[in-house]
Amino acid sequence: MKYTTLPNTNIKVSKICLGTMTWGNQNTQDEGFAQMDYALDQGVNFFDTAELYPVPANVETYAETERIIGNWFKKSGNRDKVVLASKIAGPGDYTAHIRTNGFKPKAIQDAVNKSLERLQTDYIDLYQLHWPERQTNTFGVRDYAHNSKDAWQDNFNEILHTLDTIIKEGKIRQIGISNEKAWGTMRYLEESKQHNLPRMVTIQNAYSLLNRVFEGDLAEISMRENIGLLAYSPMAFGVLSGKYIKGTAAANARLKLFSRFNRYSSDSCTEATKRYLKIAEENNISLAQMALAFVTQQPFVTSNIIGATTMSQLKENIDSINIELKKDVLDQIKEVHNAIPNPTS
Template identity: 55%
Template sequence: MQYRPLGKTDLSVSAICLGTMTWGEQNTQEQAFEQIRLAKDASVNFIDTAEMYPVPPRGETYTRTESIIGEYFKKYGDRQDWVLASKVAGPGRMEHIRDGNPRLDRRNITAALEGSLKRLNTDYLDLYQLHWPDRKTNFFGVLGYQHDASDEFVAIEETLAVLDDLVKEGKIRHIGLSNETPWGTQRFLHLAETHGWPRAVSIQNPYNLLNRSFEVGLAEIAIREQIGLLAYSPLAFGVLAGKYLDGARPAEARLTLFERFQRYNNPQAVQATAEYVKLAREHGLDPAQMALAYVTSRPFVTSNIIGATNLQQLGSNLASIDLQLSDEVIAGIEAIHIRQPNPAP
């Protein structure tokens, strides 16, 4: 396993982070425990979750993932071995979260954190992330920005002020952003430095062979400001494994079970996926491992968040850490990207 600094902190995190958003929906508690043990055996020390999980979000399953992780810590008692990250939900159409009006204000963040700590059976979080911006902007598959002059959002100053209090109380060690834009990232950093508030140490955004939009405005910020990317959806909902090509829908796979996951399933994304899978096979590589190894190798990536629904998948994904892509493979990836850049942002 490789380890990398988490921003400017004294924490080192594994270059692969264990994702958890299927636990409580596609995976049982017992299966989740098995995944955690397998990841730990592979020297992973970083686990990411969210109050909203599992996905797809439903009132019936809300907070179940955190509760599973808390039960794991209760059983195994190894909380100190993990860098534990969770997230607070922002505004959206989820009536089951805080009376349908979760915002990044003092009341909501405080309530969300207290709930997460209780469910996770811990006194503190190593990393607490804002799951998405409070304001209306381009995230969750929206590439272009459309300004809404009527948007009334919680000021970033208020958000940072309450996070500062929670850090001082010892309930949070560090804060991070997620699904954030270049403007938002720089604004958070500027205000933190101006007021002495906590400085974001990471940004969790989508990044994969079908969506490299992070490179356009955020990669330079990530490197120069030491706010590295925690890359989510590195396999584009499993699409880059090639298992959905030619219309295939494997039993129990995410796109088979949930029609809502269409972000990486448009015609141009399907065509690009076929090219990436062909490239991998021409070089004797597993397509999923090639896609993961590319993400992990990028200089602005702190950790690559991988998830799986069975131990075989997880083991193969974990093994991608040992794959070093040749110059020829990298050139092939770049050639495909030039022909079809960001087919599924």
């Protein structure tokens, strides 16, 4: 395994992070336990979860993933071996069953306390805001369109003050953002700088061969401001395994179970994936490992969040840490990206 640190901290984390959002829906507790056991044995010390998980979010399975992780901590006694990240759910059409007061001080306090209880731990190493409260473009919306009727009021300072209080209570160690944009990222960083408040150390956004929009303004912010990307969906919901092109996807594959997760299923995504598959096959590596290695070796990536529903997938994903893509492969990838840039719909 390869390691780095969360930016501006001494917290050592593996370059591969174990994602958990299928546990409690596509995966049972026993399967989650097996994944954590194996990942930790392979040197993966960084686990990412959220109160929202598993997905798709619903009342019946709310926060089940955190409960599974908490039960594993209790059974294994391995809490001190894991750098644990979780998130508070922001407002949205599928989170009303969680709470409706966004990132108000009481909401953040409530979310942290309940996560700690479910996770059966006294502290969370990295606590993240799952997405912005304000109306902005996320989840496949290409361009920003200002909504003058957005009722959101600027509360960056208030949020950081609330998180500062919780840090001083010892309940969380570091903070981060997720699904955030360039403007919001810089606002948090500037509020921290101007008012001596806790600093966001990571940003967890989607990043893959099919979705490289992070390489715009956010990549510059990441490098110049030292805020690391925790890359999620590096496999584009499994599309970049090639299984949907080859017709080998299992009946319980995510895109077969949940039609709403179709942002990587456009004709242009399929064509780009076919071209990436050809590159991988010509270089005697699997498309999955090429896709993951590409993400991991980007200079702005702190850790690459993998997810799997089977142990064979998990093993292949973790083994990608041993692959370094050479210039000729990267040049071929660049040709596809130039021809079909960011096809995610």
